[in-house]
Amino acid sequence: MGILEVKGINKRFGGLQALGDVNLSVAENTVHAIIGPNGAGKSTLLNVLVGKLIPDSGSVMFDGQSVLGRKPHEINQMGISRVFQTPEIFSDLSVFENVLIPCFAKRDGSFRMHAIESVFSEKAIHQQAEEILADVNMLEKRHMIASSLSRGDKRRLEMAMCLVQDPRLLLLDEPTAGMARADTENTINLLKEIRTKRGITMAIIEHDMNVVFSLAERITVLAQGTPLVEDTPDNIKGHPKVREAYLGEAQV
């Protein structure tokens, strides 16, 4: 039984069947990649998992609890964090504040009226934030305004913001999309490091096969809204159905 169990998800947008009977099981302490050609329904699936979309039918269970019908902030409080295709950070705030906020969210829940205490007096939370920034090599940039960071640093910062919450499942939506070669390598290394250091369960949606095969321990191939196969990376590489799905796209 995986930490995330998706059963029989269907989602239609008008006449388009975006997801048809999707089953997926992400085992605890693995990196599970979801790949597929454009329009395969990867992003739709991810949006269902985080509560942004509600499926027409099916169930999504996280650690034995249903995720469906909950708001994104409630799902995050259950222990699911998400990294976006283009980093979503608090760009007007300093790097340090960017990591302080998830620390507070983790400790105080989705709302607390702590209006009179000073941010400066929260020593434990400061320490937590400093540790995570040191982990992603950004401690010396803590006073910079987040919008002035390079794209790679923004990605690192977003990752730090998710990690500091100690998520039980980290969802990554094409973390290297649009990145230069060097940045992609850096991101792969960062993710590998996170994986070995913290043992966080991850689900990755990715286009770049290089990224997928260097990280994933389990791969699900999605095509036209339905899972084709689910297997280990080695078996996926030579799988005829997968080649068909991708080559089919290439010929068009």
Add this chain to the structure above:
Amino acid sequence: MLGLEKKDFRLMLIVVVLTLLAPFILNPFPEGSELAQFNAGYPDLMQRFVIFGILAIGFNILFGLTGYLSFGHAAFLGVGSYAAVWMFKLLSMNIVPAILLSVVIAGLFSLVIGFVSLRRSGIYFSILTLAFAQMSYALAYSVLTPLTGGETGLQPKASDVRLFDGALEAGENATPSLFGLAMRDTYEMSVGSWVFTFNFGYYVAAVMMILAFYISIRIFRSPFGMMLRAIKSNQTRMSYTGLNSKPYTLAAFVISGMYAGLAGGLLVAMDPQAGAERMFWTASGEIVLMTILGGAGTLIGPVLGAGFIKYFENIVSKINKATLEQWFYWMPDGIEDVMIAIVYPFVGKGWHLTLGLLFMLVVIFLPGGLVQGGQKIAAIFRRKKSSDAKDGATTPAE
């Protein structure tokens, strides 16, 4: 100190000193001199400075931090005013119950309006608040006349209950007071040809503003304040970080509504009457102007903006043709007339024109408001100083 960082404490001290010494600072010109009309140190105007300062400080907690632009904040000011007058009518002329109730009622009122308006953001939120404020104005002006006095406004009358004070005697004026000390009590101090006016009401309002300013600093520096800035910055990341932005924005809305209620109560404490025009949309617009002119999102900006606008409204609007003739009398006749013709539209009744131009200049060249202007000037001085210091350091070496 006082739970503030050093820098904030210094700012706080400056504000305290400036407000307490305002009767001196605002009266720099000797009585009877030509420039005496630029003196702003009379009770009525000084009271307005601090009361509208409170209003703008509160508005800034909502607009400056969360970025939600309320276009109906005057409604809370009006509601607070009515609540205060009713306390005068029902209980006593002591301002304590009046001000307490004005804050509470404005808080409840903003809870309801905020709950509905905050279902939308951006321009739709602004329109919703504007609609609510105009509805409140219309209600106060007509339908709710028994409660608000309608067109004539609400003021203490001889027929009032006044549970603690007893009914007004014939010919007695209702004077608001704080445990027997009347708000209008004034002490005048003459130094040479200068006259400084110390008004009790002003000092009551000033202490309230200092308190309001202190609370606003604490909110700005608190985790709550940081969350509000996070809402302004990125709501998507906010919810994917496990934070529910709704209660945060609602709390900010109610806090700023209570600030507006406090300002409304204080206005009534200084002058015991309230009218519906206090809720009109131009009044709401004025609050927005104050905050942007001074610098939205900064601590001191809104107070500066409020002071600026109230100064223009009361001082520049008093300059008339006779004053201008006095100013330009030394010029040759023809040129004098031309000068007067040029300047006249910008003063007196045309003070809005001057204010509008000023506002445009600030928004175009100093989007951070007057505070940004101050920072730029300070930066120039600092650069000069550091280059002087460098010169000083190199000279002895040579």
